[in-house]
Amino acid sequence: MRLIQFRPEGIYCVPGKFYIDPWRPVDLALITHGHADHARWGMKKYLCHHFTVPILQSRISPDIQVQGIGYNESISINGVNVSFHPAGHIIGSAQIRMEHKGKIAVVSGDYKLQDDGLSTPFEPVKCHEYVSESTFGLPIYQWKSVEKQNSEMADWVIQNQSYQKTSVFVGYSLGKAQRIMKAVEGTAPIYVHYSIHKLNEAYKSVGIQLPEYEVLDFREDVKHVNQGIVIVPPALVDSNVIRKIPNMAYAICSGWMTVRGARRWRSADAGFAISDHADWNDLLTAIKMTEAEKVYVTHGQTAVFSKYLNEIGIESEEVKTEFGEEEDEAVSNKEGGEV
């Protein structure tokens, strides 16, 4: 019997009779992390890391039936030994390990190896079958160190202040926004959009310290944010709301900003190539650490990345899922897709 299968509803654990990050309603869904393309509504029961529980309750509904579990804690589901391991993507993000009759499979959801100072850092898990994303599965994607990224963002804020400008950062409300807050802490007062505040609350409820900030009500006058820092989700780009901000310089924080053409396409004043996904080298490092015999490549550069893995002697296959979208949509206005 196969341990995992790719079904129209999502990734299925055959002996365990449960799904991981399914995109259609099922009875039992194990959730890798709280982004909307991985944690969808309509499941009878959810199982996720403790930190993801408040995120699901906030994003899907407070009434869902959800159970939390800690990292490296194991439970048995229909005879399958299941455990969650840090994926380093956002808070609560996990790689889900399944063991049955000596066979081990790991579904990693989204992950990164860089330590962003907020999420529990990635831990490699040895397995026979590994399911990996490939969002940035091209060798042109090579991230700078987190310290360097953070200091570049902080410098940009200070430079804007010297020109009497307000620094506006665009980043997803779950994960990216909190990283930005950390990076620019102490340079200027921070204001965030309500959707970010809601998720900040989820961070706080599990004991994660975030910098001081104020919630910005765009229905009111927002002139007081002048020369400060405003963080908004991508849905607000090009909206009338954002135009109310005085003397704005705006930056997009996304791995896609690596490429000059993407920066110019968005015509932002600045683009910071910061991502919660692994870059090319880290994808390869992570996969090699699993020592997996077979790697299934999901969302992103599936064809390219899988072909490359086969060329370097790692058996691989591409899998069609409904996670993420191709690059063009990664910076779209849809809240919840991730960058």
Add this chain to the structure above:
Amino acid sequence: MRAFATLVHALDSTNKTTQKMEAVHHFFKEADDKDKLWFLALFSGRRPKRGVSTALLREWAKEITQVPEWLFLESYSSVGDLGETISLLLPEPQGYLDFSLAEWMDKINLLSSYSEQEKKEFIIHVWNNLPHQERFIFNKLLGGSFRLGISTKGLINAISSYYNLEASAVSHSIMGDWTVEKSNFEQLIHGEYIDSNLSKPYPFCLAYPIEDVESTLENFEDWQIEYKWDGIRGQVIKRNNEIFIWSRGEELITEQFPEIVEEIKTWGGDFVVDGEILAIANGEILNFTALQKRLNRKVLSKKILEEVPIGMFLYDILEFNHQDLRNESMQERRKILEQLVNQNPLQHINISTVITANDFEQLREVREQARDINSEGLMLKHKNSVYHVGRKKGDWWKWKIDPLTIDAVLIYAQKGSGRRSSQYTDYTFAVRDGEKLVTIAKAYSGLTDKEIQEVSRFVNKNAVEKFGPVRTVKPELVFEIAFEGIGWSSRHKAGVALRFPRILRWRKDKTVAEIDDLENVKKLIK
């Protein structure tokens, strides 16, 4: 090179004209004279000879990064620019080489005298000692062609406002064929080389599409009306028995049209005239496809000269016996042009006919028949107008015939380059040919950014291929394609070629069953 890198980055980062101008001003403040000169030279296409081929650059980049050929190509098609792709693929630099733009250009100019091994050592050393942004610029400088994210007009305005000069004077000063070695930036922009430069053309005066024909033509007799031709706008210069032909793209095209040069040689006096070069056989103006055979050829064979006879219609005169006439009225300039033409033997060259119509209604009829003689429509020039630099509203208008349109379906999509390298922006369209589809046109523009994103999403979901730059998509999205003309073509599978095809609008209301048929498209050919 930091100042130049900062400028390139700043120009990339905004689409606001004032901010672009600020960035250029900042550069003028920081950079030294030679760097500014190089900036101007690179901007205006005065590039040094390529000292190292792109094939070698690719080889070396692959060697260092150990990236296989196919993966290199995937990366390239995702980035859309070779120099940037290489720079992104290379590992972090180990040190920093601090040279000015001019010093870099001197080093790059030396490359052609190096052996291949020396070139390789130099380039790898540079790659290993520049941060990404500067490494990318270095790669672009090697190739010389560099789009800087600012229009010619924007740059000229930036120079003229910084140095407090007339924009028209600046654009005159920086045209023509100066070199970095022999020029000085301040002297150049202040026009100190103009007199010694016989080939120096004037900026072309351009027309806007007409907005309200009836009210514009209210005082009918104030307007000089001519046909608008779809050929190559050219400026012919004769000074001290030297002849130059410039295209509107500021390229010298003298050698492509020997007939005109020979004829002008026989004319008396020195002058600068503006006109249109067209393919003309036995007095009849040929379809645009004919003229294309003449272009982009290094050597013109006798066969081509015979097959594609050309002629030129003169529109205007800008200089006569070294006197700048651009501030004279159109009416006055026309008189001088007529005199010049009348005094000289004419074979290939003639004056552009002034259309005589009694009233607006009659003119409308003339316009409607313009396509029959392969004209694009009408030009309306105010009789009191001066010869402006570039486009200026009000004095000159073009009143083109309505474009032809067809409905076609999207079958291939390709990612754009530069700003649009993350989106599918280059489309190929097909019309019906019996039961099959046949490619009819490629078009790049006409959609909004939002629509481009929407099409890109469709392409991502419906593409047949997974590798390479081109995606075949399910024939489903229908677009209305507008074009200026249509002619027979053996180069295209459909047997016809469209002139200036562009997307007029996305016909979301139509299905692939409703697109045009090739037989009907062919009927549009006159």
